[in-house]
Amino acid sequence: DSQPSGPTSGTARSASLFERAQAVTPGGVNSPVRAFNAVGGTPRFIRSARGAWLTDVDGNEYVDLICSWGPMLLGHGHPEVQAAVAAAVARGTSYGTPTEPEVELAEEIVARTPVDRVRFVSSGTEATMSAIRLARGFTGRDVVLKFAGCYHGHVDSLLASAGSGLATFAVPGTPGVPESSTALTLVLPYNDRAAVEKAFAEHGERIACLITEAAPGNMGVVPPEPGFNAFLAETCARHGALFISDEVMTGFRAGRLGQWGLDGAREGWRPDLMTFGKVMGGGFPAAAFGGRADVMSRLAPEGPVYQAGTLSGNPIATTAGLTTLRLATDEVYAHIDAAGETIKAAAAAALSEAGVPHVVQSTGTMFSVFFTDPADGPVRDFADASRTDSIAFAAFFHAMLDRRVYLPPSAYEAWFLSSAHDDRAVQTVLDALPEAAEAAAR
Numbered sequence: 001d002s003q004p005s006g007p008t009s010g011t012a013r014s015a016s017l018f019e020r021a022q023a024v025t026p027g028g029v030n031s032p033v034r035a036f037n038a039v040g041g042t043p044r045f046i047r048s049a050r051g052a053w054l055t056d057v058d059g060n061e062y063v064d065l066i067c068s069w070g071p072m073l074l075g076h077g078h079p080e081v082q083a084a085v086a087a088a089v090a091r092g093t094s095y096g097t098p099t100e101p102e103v104e105l106a107e108e109i110v111a112r113t114p115v116d117r118v119r120f121v122s123s124g125t126e127a128t129m130s131a132i133r134l135a136r137g138f139t140g141r142d143v144v145l146k147f148a149g150c151y152h153g154h155v156d157s158l159l160a161s162a163g164s165g166l167a168t169f170a171v172p173g174t175p176g177v178p179e180s181s182t183a184l185t186l187v188l189p190y191n192d193r194a195a196v197e198k199a200f201a202e203h204g205e206r207i208a209c210l211i212t213e214a215a216p217g218n219m220g221v222v223p224p225e226p227g228f229n230a231f232l233a234e235t236c237a238r239h240g241a242l243f244i245s246d247e248v249m250t251g252f253r254a255g256r257l258g259q260w261g262l263d264g265a266r267e268g269w270r271p272d273l274m275t276f277g278k279v280m281g282g283g284f285p286a287a288a289f290g291g292r293a294d295v296m297s298r299l300a301p302e303g304p305v306y307q308a309g310t311l312s313g314n315p316i317a318t319t320a321g322l323t324t325l326r327l328a329t330d331e332v333y334a335h336i337d338a339a340g341e342t343i344k345a346a347a348a349a350a351l352s353e354a355g356v357p358h359v360v361q362s363t364g365t366m367f368s369v370f371f372t373d374p375a376d377g378p379v380r381d382f383a384d385a386s387r388t389d390s391i392a393f394a395a396f397f398h399a400m401l402d403r404r405v406y407l408p409p410s411a412y413e414a415w416f417l418s419s420a421h422d423d424r425a426v427q428t429v430l431d432a433l434p435e436a437a438e439a440a441a442r
């Protein structure tokens with residue numbers, strides 16, 4: 001069962017589908033980054049996927065380094081996940097009543113993370129939106145702190161850019177978000193303790209919560225500096241604000257215990273609330289927020305803070321997530337880590353050889369390659385990430401795609417691997433890197 005090699009065999013069907021899609025869907029896609037706007041060209045329409053490989057509608061095969069933007073930890077079409085999902089579908093797809101898989105998945109998450117209780121929703125956006133509502137309801141305060149470059153989904157109050165000063169309130173990050181929605185949001189530079197201290201000094205009494213990606217992956221991978229998350233947890237506690245750690249991307253992905261396993265579990269602290277998504281849905285729409293029992297008990301119907309969802313805890317999605325998490329053993333993470341180390345080293349070597357400035361950063365098994373100048377130091381925050389040479393990345397991206405490697409079509413993303421990325425898949429990436437690095441150098 002050899003994989004095809006050599007250049008791809010054309011993109012006529014993807015191009016034709018993209019044209020049809022653009023007529024009926026804005027930009028031809030159902031989530032902007034899929035459209036290739038940052039890199040140019042035609043997105044590939046995928047017909048099927050198996051293990052580490054995607055097959056597009058023209059029959060081209062690619063090593064998948066997107067993994068559905070994180071969820072596919074076990075690769076595509078894992079036989080046990082598929083069997084569990086097929087069995088669940090045969091029993092019916094949605095009842096609008098409580099079900100057993102919800103309880104089992106909640107128990108699995110509670111066992112593997114520092115949260116006492118969870119509530120399921122259908123997307124990471126809903127999870128962060130609901131966690132913020134709960135934090136406001138619990139504290140009776142209104143201000144929310146977030147960091148520039150951290151993405152928490154398309155929640156109005158979080159689609160915000162920093163105001164003119166560090167402790168001034170934010171402005172809308174997109175048309176359609178009214179100023180009133182971001183007027184209670186403060187946006188701070190990541191990894192900047194002084195900015196956090198200043199915000200709490202000026203607004204402490206009003207701050208309901210601070211939300212952060214446990215380790216940012218949405219501006220490329222920017223690890224928290226040692227002790228930064230502990231500092232955030234401690235500062236929030238001192239001021240009576242809740243610390244919300246968004247592990248939608250890192251949860252069950254950066255490691256078996258997520259980013260928290262890399263810092264909180266070792267340092268002995270825990271977030272008040274956490275959000276999860278991606279891997280815990282096993283490729284289906286499922287996400288969750290959870291945390292301290294006394295905070296979670298404020299949620300309806302136990303408490304007064306309203307939150308709900310027609311498809312929340314859907315039996316197919318929770319079955320897929322539960323099966324995925326049960327299969328996500330230490331060996332899975334060790335495998336992904338090893339494959340990642342090999343790819344990181346090869347990417348760095350190829351880019352160095354071609355003379356392309358770059359910085360490789362990781363947290364646990366997650367990593368990304370920044371097309372920034374190492375002379376400027378590591379990427380610590382959004383301002384650093386913004387120095388990325390996106391033209392070099394676009395050339396690199398297309399050269400990789402031509403050599404059958406489907407990277408995230410954006411310079412600000414982690415490269416996602418799975419336990420199905422075997423030697424052959426990794427070798428395909430390694431073989432593509434030198435010429436792609438040359439393309440980026442031009």
Ligand code: PLP
Nearest residue numbers: 123124125151152153246248249
């Ligand atoms: N939070 C983080 C850290 C994310 O990476 C994402 C999505 O990429 C979200 C929240 C939003 O999740 P969703 O796209 O499921 O709404």
